[in-house]
Amino acid sequence: MELYDLNEIEERVILVGVQEGDGDDTVESVEELAELAKTAGALVVGTVIQKRERIHPGTYVGKGKMEELKMLLTALDATGIICDDELSPVQMNNLQQELDCKVMDRTLLILDIFADHASTSEGKIQVELAQLRYRAVRLVGLRNSLSRLGGGIGTRGPGEKKLEMDRRLIKERISQLKRELEQVKRHRELLREGRKRDRVMTAAIVGYTNAGKSTLLNTLTDAGVLSEDKLFATLDPTTRMLELSKGTKIYLTDTVGFIRKLPHHLIEAFKSTLEEAKYADIILHVVDASNPQMEDQMRVVYDTLQELEVTNKKIVTLFNKQDKLAEEQILHDLNANHVLRISAKTGDGLDRLREVLEKIVTEDQIYLERVIPYKDAGILQQIRKYGHLMEEEYTEGGIAVKARVPKDILGRL
Numbered sequence: 484m485e486l487y488d489l490n491e492i493e494e495r496v497i498l499v500g501v502q503e504g505d506g507d508d509t510v511e512s513v514e515e516l517a518e519l520a521k522t523a524g525a526l527v528v529g530t531v532i533q534k535r536e537r538i539h540p541g542t543y544v545g546k547g548k549m550e551e552l553k554m555l556l557t558a559l560d561a562t563g564i565i566c567d568d569e570l571s572p573v574q575m576n577n578l579q580q581e582l583d584c585k586v587m588d589r590t591l592l593i594l595d596i597f598a599d600h601a602s603t604s605e606g607k608i609q610v611e612l613a614q615l616r617y618r619a620v621r622l623v624g625l626r627n628s629l630s631r632l633g634g635g636i637g638t639r640g641p642g643e644k645k646l647e648m649d650r651r652l653i654k655e656r657i658s659q660l661k662r663e664l665e666q667v668k669r670h671r672e673l674l675r676e677g678r679k680r681d682r683v684m685t686a687a688i689v690g691y692t693n694a695g696k697s698t699l700l701n702t703l704t705d706a707g708v709l710s711e712d713k714l715f716a717t718l719d720p721t722t723r724m725l726e727l728s729k730g731t732k733i734y735l736t737d738t739v740g741f742i743r744k745l746p747h748h749l750i751e752a753f754k755s756t757l758e759e760a761k762y763a764d765i766i767l768h769v770v771d772a773s774n775p776q777m778e779d780q781m782r783v784v785y786d787t788l789q790e791l792e793v794t795n796k797k798i799v800t801l802f803n804k805q806d807k808l809a810e811e812q813i814l815h816d817l818n819a820n821h822v823l824r825i826s827a828k829t830g831d832g833l834d835r836l837r838e839v840l841e842k843i844v845t846e847d848q849i850y851l852e853r854v855i856p857y858k859d860a861g862i863l864q865q866i867r868k869y870g871h872l873m874e875e876e877y878t879e880g881g882i883a884v885k886a887r888v889p890k891d892i893l894g895r896l
C-alpha cells in the first residue's frame with residue numbers, strides 16, 4: 484500500500500525576485516508568481532526580493548541574499564525556491580549546489596501548469612515541445628533538483644517522466660514533435676480557411692490570463708468552456724458561432740491567456756494557437772477591471788500582440804468584472820469607440836457588445852437595393868450565403884431585394 488501519492492507531495496516554496504535598477508513592478512510580478520505557484524499546487528512559505536543593479540549572472544541573487552536564503556530555507560522548513568525570472572543553466576546549477584534544495588524558476592512553473600491543463604493532442608504536443616527545449620540545456624541542474632521530491636512541480640507533462648533522457652534522445656523527440664505539430668498546424672489552417680470561405684468574420688477573444696475570456700464566450704454562446712479562478716485554465720482555442728441578428732453571424736474564438744514574462748519557449752511552441760488572433764478580423768480584448776494591475780496587464784497584452792504581429796485589427800476593449808467594482812471605482816470617461824464596460828458573469832453590457840459587433844460586421848458590407856430578373860435567381864442564393872437578405876419581393880419585373888453583402892462579393896453578383 485502506498486502511504487502517499489507522489490503527485491500530492493506538499494511543496495513548501497520560497498519565492499525569490501530581483502528588482503533590477505529602478506524597475507518597479509517586481510513586487511507585482513512576484514505576487515503573480517505566488518498565484519502561479521498556488522495554481523501549480525505549491526504552498527508559498529516566504530518571499531525574498533533583492534534590489535540589485537542587475538541579476539547576478541552566476542547565482543541570480545548576490546552573496547548576502549544567498550546566506551539569508553539558506554537560513555530561511557531551514558527556518559521555514561521549505562523544500563525549494565522559485566525564482567521570478569528564467570534561470571540560465573549556470574544559475575540553476577549554482578543555486579542548486581549552494582542551497583541544496585529544489586530550484587525552480589518562473590518558466591518551469593508556467594510550463595508545469597500548461598502541462599497540467601493541456602487536454603487536446605495539439606496542446607500536449609506544444610507543451611512537450613516547450614518543455615523539452617527548456618530541459619535540453621538544463622539536464623544536470625534539473626535532474627538534481629527534481630529528483631529531490633520524486634514528483635511535484637517540473638515533473639508534470641505528457642512526455643517522459645524521468646529526466647534520464649540524454650541529449651540525443653531529446654533531439655530526436657523534438658524533431659518528431661515538430662513534424663506532428665506541422666500536421667496539426669495545417670489542420671488548423673484548413674479550419675480557418677473554411678471559415679473564411681463562409682465569409683463570416685472572426686473575432687478573437689484575447690486578454691491577460693484570468694480576465695474572463697472563457698466566461699464571455701460561455702455567456703454569449705453557451706460554449707461550455709471550462710472557466711476557473713485559476714491561471715491558464717484555457718490552453719486550446721474554442722470557436723463558436725454567434726448569431727447577432729437575423730442573418731448576421733460572427734465566429735468567436737476563445738484563446739490562451741497572456742502573462743508577463745511569458746516564456747519564450749512557450750510562445751514559440753504555441754505559435755499556431757496564439758496566432759488565432761493574427762487571422763481574426765476583430766480583437767475582443769477582455770480586461771479584468773477589478774484587478775489593481777489592470778494597466779500593466781493591458782500593456783502586456785498589447786506587447787504580446789505586437790510580438791505575434793497582430794496588427795491592423797479592429798479592437799474592441801471590454802472592461803470586464805464590472806459587478807465586482809464599487810461605484811467610485813467605475814471609470815466614467817470611456818467615450819472612445821469600441822470601449823465597453825461589461826460583466827461576462829452577469830451578462831451586463833453584452834447587448835451593447837452585440838450591437839458593436841453587428842456594426843463592425845455590417846460596416847464591411849454594402850447595402851444593396853435592386854430588382855433581380857427571374858433568370859438570375861441564383862444571385863439570391865449567393866446573397867443568402869455570404870450576406871444578409873433583408874427583404875425579397877416577387878414582382879412582375881423580377882425579385883426586388885434589399886440586402887447587405889460583403890464588399891468583395893459585390894463584383895461577383
Ligand SMILES: Nc1nc2c(ncn2[C@@H]2O[C@H](COP(=O)(O)OP(=O)(O)OP(=O)(O)O)[C@@H](O)[C@H]2O)c(=O)[nH]1
Nearest residue numbers: 693694695696697698710711715716717740827828
Ligand atoms: N465577478 C466576476 N467574475 C468574473 C467575471 N468574468 C469572469 N469572472 C471570473 O473570473 C475567473 C476567470 O474567468 P475565466 O473565464 O476562466 O478567465 P479566462 O480569461 O478564460 O482565463 P484563462 O483561460 O485562465 O486565461 C473565473 O472565476 C470567473 O468566474 C465577471 O464579469 N465578474
Ligand SMILES: [Mg+2]
Nearest residue numbers: 696697716717
Ligand atoms: Mg479561459
